[in-house]
Amino acid sequence: MSMVEAASSRSGTKAAREPDRQRGIDRVIAVLEALQRHHAPMRAGEIARSIGAPRSTCYEIVNRLLEAEILEPAGAEGQVYFGRASYLFGRAYAENNALHRRVGGVLESLAAQTGAMAQFCALRGNKYLVLESRSGSGLFRITVDVGVEVPLPWTASGRLLLSHLDAQEIRDFIPPEDFVLPTGEQLSVDQFLAEVEAAAREGYSVTRNLVDIFATCLAVPILRQDGSVAGTLCLVVPAELVAEQRRELLDLLIPAARQLSAH
Amino acid sequence: MSMVEAASSRSGTKAAREPDRQRGIDRVIAVLEALQRHHAPMRAGEIARSIGAPRSTCYEIVNRLLEAEILEPAGAEGQVYFGRASYLFGRAYAENNALHRRVGGVLESLAAQTGAMAQFCALRGNKYLVLESRSGSGLFRITVDVGVEVPLPWTASGRLLLSHLDAQEIRDFIPPEDFVLPTGEQLSVDQFLAEVEAAAREGYSVTRNLVDIFATCLAVPILRQDGSVAGTLCLVVPAELVAEQRRELLDLLIPAARQLSAH
DNA sequence: TGATAATGTCCGATATTTCAGACAATATGA
């Protein structure tokens, strides 16, 4: 229920107009999520359009959030974006969350040892999300901005993050358009399901040339105490890998993820 | 106690009239600020007490914020703290804010060059706040957690952050109890005002043994285009400094702050 | 240049939300 609601509020630009009038707190959350999705400063009017709220309401809310420094002016023409208070809330989260705290160091050492981009990823709604990343030493870098949502079928991690669902649930969970890769190619649902199953069996997932032309992505799950997947560690390398290189990287990645998993 | 805490919640704003009923959005903000001040997970009931809100209202709001992942469960006994969404909002701020982005690198190089703790600080309400810090190489480290509010008279930066106020305004601005140093010693208001004036004249401020027994703190202002103080850069060293050492550190600090100031 | 579309602010009515208090279920302590 809440999942569906949250998912639709995140993905749906023009969600069905359910009640005539929405709760204030929901509007506040919608404003913040809209800004995060847009990933750049917006004007109050734009935000109102994007969340389907009356302009007057949106101005009211934005102004109050500005006062609290949760938002701040950003840009010369009345745009707003996240403010200092938001920053401090985020720091507080990172400091307090044991997993997150440990992830930083692990990513750093992975990036240093492999020269690749190392990332910590998780599920959010029905999308994949990079929560933390460290770039390797390589000249060419493959980056996904932290906080940007990406369709699950586009990523190696996506094959690991669905282990709590069965085949039918996965079909229902992922919107059909997400099976169209950024290259324009259509990924077959059956193939994806097979890959999800294989990933669960093997305990890792490797994909090639999915998002970018020349990139291999290796992902392994970080597990909670109950065995469910809390997130993934993943390495992105701008190259084909021979079997031996692949093994080497997995031999670094798997212990790293085990170290982060609840014992 | 709860009233005191609630009233002090952001000093200056519209503290005056408290109607028996508060806006939902204000309650949301109060909840988030209470958690940030407390700097640790809290239960819904505790939060209610700390912000002076009815318990039922507080539960309602906390539950909605949990759904949005702005808060998340933290601790075995129903405590909550900032969640993943808060983290992403904070990252978004840090990525978008030009000053903040540049500060990271500058602090790093200051910490590396001096071996001291380097911090980026600003004014928030009538308190001093560390927004970013990098620790030096030294064995003994002097740290203030990011996001913790500290009375202005306790810090070197505090002498620089008040340049927009005149003497009388400063007297009104800073609560009397803030002139009691953590050592228990009472700082005279006149002396503080003299130091503020000196800091403005010199363009830097150095304090000794204010917060901790063996620490010298050097701070210089980062200026906005209009000449007002946007924040400070500061170095904390666990030692007395002879004039020459002091000069050396200032010669690193001052250009660093100029580099960050709007040209 | 005039016509059209946005922007930011303000207002009154009413649908929604806050609040107080009751409640059962636990925790705490004498």
Added chain:
DNA sequence: TCATATTGTCTGAAATATCGGACATTATCA
């Protein structure tokens, strides 16, 4: 053991914040 305090959940009703729309300004563009 009983008495007392605390927790999390619900409820109805009063109070207010949301909403639609109007209003001047300011952009945009034919």
